[in-house]
Amino acid sequence: TNDSRYDILFEPVQIGPKTARNRFYQVPHCNGMGYRDPTALAHMRGVKAEGGWAVVCSEQVEFHYSSDITPFIELRLWDDRDIPALSRMVDKIHQHGSLAGIELAYNGMNGPNLYSREVPMGPAHLPVATFTYDPVQARRMDLQDIRNLRQWHLAAVRRARRAGFDLIYVYAAHSLGFLHHFLSRRFNERTDEYGGSLENRIRLLREITEETKDAVGDVCAIPVRISVDELLGEGGLYKEEVEDMIGLIADLPDLWDVTLAGWENDSRTSRFSEEGAQEPFISGIKRLTSKPVVGVGRYTSPDRMVSLVKKGIVDFIGAARPSIADPFLPNKIREGRFDDIRECIGCNICVSGDFTQSPIRCTQNPSMGEEWRKGWHPERVQPKGKTRSVLVVGAGPAGLEAAHVLGKRGYDVTLAEAGTQLGGRVIAEAKLPGLSAWSRVADYRRMQLQKLKNVEIFFDSRLQAADVLEFGCPRVVLATGARWRTDGAGHFHTRSIPIAQGACVLSPSEIMEGRMPAGREVVVWDDDHYYMGGVIAELLAEKNYEVAYLTPASEASTWTRNTMEQHFIQKRMLEKGIAIHSFQVLEKIELGVAVGACVFTGRQTRFMADAVVLVTARLPNEQLALDLLACREAWADAGIEDVTAIGDALAPATIAHATYAGQRYARMLDEDLMPEGGLPFRREITELLPMIDWKKT
Ligand code: FMN
Missing domain, CATH: 3.50.50.60 (FAD/NAD(P)-binding domain)
Structure with missing residues (x-):
């Protein structure tokens, strides 16, 4: 590293038969792309590997058709035909020297099986516990069901190995999957050998981990993901109980990946938890096992990461959201480029992609999910085109992002801000209760703009149409924001x-x-x-x-x-x-x-x-746009070719929409807008099956 204080983060760590090149570990996270957009997904993971994450995992991957979690769009590994889509992701991760992990998931009584229409099953007769109150119940598994499920898991493990994965997870976390349901007395009131005592409730986890290790443990690492606490007191899984469980199979997995449950506690927004909020729950796990431990906590601070490792709390810095906001976080730390880190603001817009079945998005990183769809890279932009210079009016999230990316492309940019600081709405909103982390949207861009000599910033600059005409910039971007209606x-x-x-x-x-x-x-x-x-x-x-x-x-x-x-x-x-x-x-x-x-x-x-x-x-602040439109005939003489409103100034929406709009304008200036088939993005087309007699089917 350029700064030896952080050397410890770049030590290689052994995970079973595999070696991770450093301690940065992208834990499993879904992305709303899954089986529908496998190529887009593969490229997204590839960019993480390129950015330095030693381990890059998939999202939860449905491993058997009898447990799908429609309408959520995750990856699938139902049969051999799913292998190529997964291999594509593995290849992208391997291209950059990282290890690829897969999280095999069977949601059991957490999914209503809207796609397969199979009857869901779990440890008990209970309504399926999705977020949607589906009027569907899961049936109680008998011993034959349990044997079948173990076989299905094993078949998926073998397929995952063929797809090329280095790490194959046994997933027992988040109250989402069957293994968690067996562990927790909340769901498991069985009286057979799979219920009751700790030994019994952990039996299935033990069997599945052993079988997975026996099958592929010589070539693949087998992590177990488990939730240390459900935050429900002794009514749910709680730390002391889970520590006892871990103690019982301490050295069986090759790695322990520990989180909170449910998912909403694990991925809390910055409004409701600080960086490192899970530390008290992760602390103490390492003393139970000789195997490496990964923990999460929206970690973006390199010093905090070093202290976690030095204090012996974790071996790996686990991250989902920080890796989404900045896929290049590890490389930036290694190179000592701390000002360049795009820190996660903890808004969970990424999670909303999953909940709305749409490709993942990120407020801080507008290229997230667009790596293949639009060919956007979080760190690289193409050089400028023929346009000489650009005037950006308004330094809120859209204007800042436009100026920043245009500047990086090499355009001469003038950024005119009516107020006295950069950030617009994020500065105002960051002062509201719980939203202080949102100022990071402005922080990152301010730092970047400081480094760009070709971007000039004017404050207190309330431009009128006449000023814009006089300025005579060929391209004018109006990012003047919006005001709440009264x-x-x-x-x-x-x-x-x-x-x-x-x-x-x-x-x-x-x-x-x-x-x-x-x-x-x-x-x-x-x-x-x-x-x-x-x-x-x-x-x-x-x-x-x-x-x-x-x-x-x-x-x-x-x-x-x-x-x-x-x-x-x-x-x-x-x-x-x-x-x-x-x-x-x-x-x-x-x-x-x-x-x-x-x-x-x-x-x-x-x-x-x-x-x-x-x-x-x-309502958009559109007076300047309207005034400019009213004198359109004067544009040519003034040297103006185009005036475009972006972000809230065009149509108010989220901050993520605004940074996206800024990046989109900047990326597409002087470019062909419709690279493929008349659409401004690529999409995966499902090929029709080559059935000769399809009319008969
Ligand atoms: N955890 C899983 O085990 N499986 C998942 O499929 C999964 N999907 C997630 C999707 C998103 C968009 C996010 C933000 C998190 C997801 N998680 C999932 C939880 C993360 O792995 C992680 O434990 C959690 O976000 C806390 O880490 P962070 O603070 O670094 O984001």
């Missing part, structure tokens, strides 16, 4: 609502600018459904307002189910004394009163309200 229009009311004159009505934009509601009683009307409504309610409660939160949905911030935060948000709101009124529509605002109505019956409720905060939708 008229009540949003998802539910698509038109403005009646608001009495003199009523105190505020928007999140105004609150972020420091305006506070008059009086004490405030109604927050959330028709946006992402984080903002809940955060504003929380802020007001902290400032001792009495807050009533109205939503037409069944729960607060309902879209945050996709970032696995909904439960935590509602809990926090309730604990802060916020009154949550579900299925309530704000109909009109009178003086001192917000009139709500039940979504179903229309029955009205009057809420005392000294002020109402409308969290509904935003």
Whole structure:
């Protein structure tokens, strides 16, 4: 390394018959691409290997058709025909000298089998425990079922080996799969040799690990992933119990990969947990085993990583989200390029890809999921094209990213910001409760821009159309952001609502600018459904307002189910004394009163309200765009070829949309927009089976 303090992170570590070249370990993570987009997925993993992760794992891979987790899109290893898609991923990982891991998964009573329509099974007769309350029950496995399942696992292990994997996981974590269900008394009340005592509940894990090792242990490493705690007290798996279990088979696997359960506790957002929050749970595992241990905790700080290894807590730094935000994290640490690290902001937009069955996305790393689809690389951009220079108006996430990538391509860029700092909405939002990590979106880009001599930044620069014409840059990018509406229009009311004159009505934009509601009683009307409504309610409660939160949905911030935060948000709101009124529509605002109505019956409720905060939708700051459009005939003389609005200035959305929009503009300038088949991206086409007599089938 360029800085010997971090040498320890680059020591090779033995995992069974394999050697990892350093301590950076990309733990399994899904990506919404899976069996539908195997080539895109292969390239994404390949870029991680290129970026220095010594171990790069797959997501959970369904190993038998009798347990699918439709609608989630993961990889499959149901029969030999799935091997080529997996080999493609392995090849990409091997190309860069990393080890490829696969996590074989059988969701059992966690999946309703919507695709295969087989009856799900698990240790007990119980409803399937998915996130969706499917009206389907799993049946209790008998001893023959258990024997069958072991055979299926073994067949998948052999296939995984043929696909070329170096590490083949036995997956017993997260309350998602059958092995966890057997371990936990929450699901396992069996009275046979697979239930009851610790020895019995761990029996299946032991058998499967032994069989896997016997089959391929001479050439593949066999990690076990297990959850140390479900955070349910003694009602679920808890640390002391799991430590006893680990003790019973301490040296059987080649590596222990330890996490929290459920998944929402393991992958908590920055709003609800700090970097390293799992450390107390991982601590002490290493003393139970002679085998290496990997632990996770949204680790982006190199010093923190060194201390974890030095303190003997882990052998490997496990990471999912930090490797998504920066696939080149290990190489950057090795090269001492700390300013270049794109730190995960912990927003879990990556997780939303999985929950919405769409290719993974990342706020910090817009190239995530686009490595093959668009040919984007997180560290490399193509040199500039013919355009001479670009004016970017607005230094929020879209403008910053556009200026940054255009600058890296070699364009002369002028970045004009109306305010006095870089970051736009992320700077304002980072001041809201729990969102401080979001300023990392601005931090990374500020550092990068400082290194680019061809990017000039102007602050306090409120450009008018005449200024833009005078400036005479051939390309103009308008990234002027958006403001929250104050008229009540949003998802539910698509038109403005009646608001009495003199009523105190505020928007999140105004609150972020420091305006506070008059009086004490405030109604927050959330028709946006992402984080903002809940955060504003929380802020007001902290400032001792009495807050009533109205939503037409069944729960607060309902879209945050996709970032696995909904439960935590509602809990926090309730604990802060916020009154949550579900299925309530704000109909009109009178003086001192917000009139709500039940979504179903229309029955009205009057809420005392000294002020109402409308969290509904935003409007683009488009005045400059409109003014420029109005003088389009003057562009040519001024030397302007094109004016493009991007990000919130075009159509308000998430911060991830904004950084993506900035990168997309910058990547595509002077490029052919439609490289393949008239689409601006590649896609995997399912080949029709070559059945001669298909008409008869
Ligand atoms: N863990 C698994 O064992 N299997 C998975 O398929 C899986 N999918 C995940 C998908 C996403 C998008 C993320 C963010 C995490 C996933 N996880 C999965 C959990 C991670 O492996 C990891 O334990 C967790 O995110 C905490 O690590 P981090 O803080 O470095 O992200």
